[in-house]
Amino acid sequence: MSLAMIATMVLCFALTISVAVSIGLASILGIQLSNVNMLIATKEMFSAINKFPLAAIPFFILAGNLMETGGISRRLVEFAKSIVGGVQGGLPMTCVLTCMIFAAVSGSSVATTFAIGAILIPALIRHGYPGSYAAALQATSAELGVIIPPSIPMILYGVSAEVSIGELFSAGFGPGLLISAALMLFVWAYCKYKGWGKNDGDGRMPVGRATLQAGWALLMPVIILGGIYGGVFTPTEASAVAVFYALMVGVVIYREIQVADLFAILRKSALSAAVIMFIIANAGLFAFLITRAGVPDAIGHWLQAVLQSPALFLLGVNAALFVIGMFIETSAAIIVLAPILAPVAMHFGIDPVHFGLVMVVNLALGMITPPFGVNLFAACTVARLPLEHIVRHLLPFVGVILLCLMLITYVPSISLSVRDLVYAK
DSSP: OHHHHHHHHHHHHHTTOOHHHHHHHHHHHHHHHTTOOTHHHHHHHHHHHOOGGGGHHHHHHHHHHHHHHTTHHHHHHHHHHHHHTTSTTHHHHHHHHHHHHHHHHHOOHHHHHHHHHHHHHHHHHHTTOOHHHHHHHHHHHGGGGGTSSSOHHHHHHHHHHTOOHHHHHHHTHHHHHHHHHHHHHHHHHHHHHHTOOTTTTTTOOOHHHHHHHTHHHHHHHHHHHHHHHTTSSOHHHHHHHHHHHHHHIIIIISOOOOHHHHHHHHHHHHHHHHHHHHHHHHHHHHHHHHHHTTHHHHHHHHHHHHOOSHHHHHHHHHHHHHHHHHHSOHHHHHHHHHHHHHHHHHHTTOOHHHHHHHHHHHHHHGGGSSSSOHHHHHHHHHHTOOGGGTHHHHHHHHHHHHHHHHHHHHOTHHHHHHHHHHTOO
C-alpha cells in the first residue's frame, strides 16, 4: 500500500499535477487499498489544519502583502542602500540586506521576492547589472524569508514534529545572519571581479535621513520579535499584530494604501494561504496513512542500521533533502518528512530544534533550484526572463548556501546559541 501511494505521488509529480492534488490522489488510493472508510479522509484533513499555530500563516502572508503595497518595502530598500550602497557592488548587497530585514516580518520567501524584487531588479538592471544576475540574486536573497524568523516553514516543522515554535524562531537568527553575511561578502567580491557596480552609490540617501524615513518600517520587526521573546504574545498572535501594524502604517502614516486596494490585497493573500492550507490538509492525510502503515518506524530503523553515527545521518539527510527539495514544495516536504526524520534525529542525540533548522535551510534551497523552485519563477516573472537564462548566475549562489548549510549542520551552536540564551533553563 505504502509503495503504491509513493509511486502514485511521484508519477503525479512527473505529470506536473499540482503538489496538493498529487498527495491527495495518492492518499485516496491508499485508503482504497487498505479498506479504510473514506470518512477518515475528511477527519484527518480537518485535523491537519485544525491547529492554532497554523493561523499564523495567512496573517503573515497578509502582512507581507500589506508591506509591499503600503510603501514599507520601498523604504526598507532606501534604508539598506544608505548603509551598504556606497561601495562597489553595494546595490546587490542592498538586495540581501533588505530581504533580511523584510524577512523579519513576512515569513514567506515568495512574498519577499515580489515585494523587494519589484523594486531592486529594475534598479540593478538600470545600474548595468545583467537581468539574469539580478533575478538570480533576488531569488537567492529571498530565501532568507523562510530562515530568519518568523518563518512559515518553521511553524509547519514545529507543528509536525511537536517542537516549540518560539525556540525554532530564536534558533533561526544564527543561520539567517550567517547566510546573509556570506551572500553579501560573495556579491561584493564577485562585483569587484566583474567590475560591476562602480556607480552603485548614485542617489543614495544619507543614513540619518533614510533611517528617519524608514523608522516606522524598522519598528515593525522590533515590535513583532520583541513581543514574542518578551512573552507579550505568542508567534500566532504576533502574526495578527503584524497585520494590524502594517495596515496602520500603510493607511494612516504613509497613506499609500487606499480603501480600493484592500480587496486586491485580501484576495491575493487568501489565495496564497489557501494553497498552503490545501497542501497541509492533503499532506496530513498522507502522513496519517504512512504512519498507520508503519513506514516512519521502518525508515527510522533502517537509517539507524545504515547510518550509524550522527554525522553520517546528517550527511545522508542533507543529500536526500537536497534532491527532494528540487521536486517537492517546501511546506509539503516538511509536513510529510518531519514526523519521520525528527524522531530518528533525536535517537542520534541531535537536538530537534537544530535538526529543524537543518531541514528548513536545506529545503529552502529547493526554492532556488530547478525545476520547481518557486523563488526562481517569481524572480523570472518580475525580471521578465525565461528560467534557463538565470541558471548560470544561480549556480555560485547555490554553492554559497550549500557551504553555509554544512556549517549550520555540523556546528550546532550557530543555531542553538541564541535559543539557549533566550530559553535558558
